[in-house]
Amino acid sequence: MILDDLVNATQQNMLKRREKKSLNSLKKEVNNIPSSNTFSFEKNLNQSNISIIAEIKQASPSKGQIVSPEKFNYQQIADDYKNAGVDAISVLTEESYFKGSLGILTDVAARNDIPTLRKDFIIDPYMIYEAKVAGAQIILLIVAILTDDKLGEYLSLADKLGLSVIVEAHNDEEIKRAVSARARIIGVNNRNLKNFTVDFNNTIRLRKLVPADILFISESGIKNRTDVETLEQNGVNGILVGETFMRATDKIAKINQLRGHE
Numbered sequence: 001m002i003l004d005d006l007v008n009a010t011q012q013n014m015l016k017r018r019e020k021k022s023l024n025s026l027k028k029e030v031n032n033i034p035s036s037n038t039f040s041f042e043k044n045l046n047q048s049n050i051s052i053i054a055e056i057k058q059a060s061p062s063k064g065q066i067v068s069p070e071k072f073n074y075q076q077i078a079d080d081y082k083n084a085g086v087d088a089i090s091v092l093t094e095e096s097y098f099k100g101s102l103g104i105l106t107d108v109a110a111r112n113d114i115p116t117l118r119k120d121f122i123i124d125p126y127m128i129y130e131a132k133v134a135g136a137q138i139i140l141l142i143v144a145i146l147t148d149d150k151l152g153e154y155l156s157l158a159d160k161l162g163l164s165v166i167v168e169a170h171n172d173e174e175i176k177r178a179v180s181a182r183a184r185i186i187g188v189n190n191r192n193l194k195n196f197t198v199d200f201n202n203t204i205r206l207r208k209l210v211p212a213d214i215l216f217i218s219e220s221g222i223k224n225r226t227d228v229e230t231l232e233q234n235g236v237n238g239i240l241v242g243e244t245f246m247r248a249t250d251k252i253a254k255i256n257q258l259r260g261h262e
């Protein structure tokens with residue numbers, strides 16, 4: 001199964017980085033970061049307009065190369081997202097399947113005051129400290145790849161570091177686990193990671209299982225204004241959009257179109 005391959009690759013890549021920089025030296029770097037702007041993303045998500053998280057992603061296991069490496073000018077893409085006024089920028093940092101890197105996240109976070117999300121398969125506290133050092137304000141924790149103990153432990157660590165967490169769930173059982181772990185933000189991936197099909201109905205059904213005071217994000221496969229209207233009508237606070245924006249030549253126009261401001 002693809003998720004196992006992703007977790008294995010993530011583990012190997014992390015071990016290589018940890019040989020170059022120990023957990024202790026990462027922790028020292030974290031201590032030197034001035035605290036500012038923490039949790040501003042959560043406050044925005046709570047407002048009446050649907051929030052947009054725009055993703056920077058050049059490749060994925062389901063789509064292969066989405067934009068050619070020559071066209072992957074991530075600083076320009078980040079500027080477009082900023083000019084369109086998105087609420088957060090998600091940056092893929094997984095190296096083997098998504099061709100991302102922590103370097104991209106670091107550059108984007110340094111250039112922007114918009115909150116950035118480290119989009120990766122977090123399986124170790126080391127990766128949470130890395131996210132903080134890179135300048136992220138948000139991390140993703142995927143319920144399917146974590147035990148309850150680890151989910152709880154990583155949520156507390158993120159809180160301690162001033163990082164918001166989107167807890168990703170796919171089915172009823174994972175929603176229950178996310179709620180018991182006291183997630184403040186739950187994200188449902190519309191894409192089934194086993195067969196890559198996209199299904200908004202699953203998201204809409206799962207929304208009803210999440211208490212109203214937990215913020216809810218719908219992730220993946222969002223293409224047009226009709227999709228966004230469907231999600232808005234079903235109590236979604238924010239959407240996470242990657243491929244549609246990455247393929248759009250005029251990203252600002254595309255973002256406004258999804259908002260219904262044409």
Ligand SMILES: O=P(O)(O)OC[C@@H](O)[C@@H](O)c1c[nH]c2ccccc12
Nearest residue numbers: 189219220221222240241242243244
């Ligand atoms: O490009 P899309 O279909 O708009 O999807 C974006 C985002 O939801 C997707 O990249 C994603 C959702 N959850 C993930 C977990 C890991 C890696 C990637 C993802």
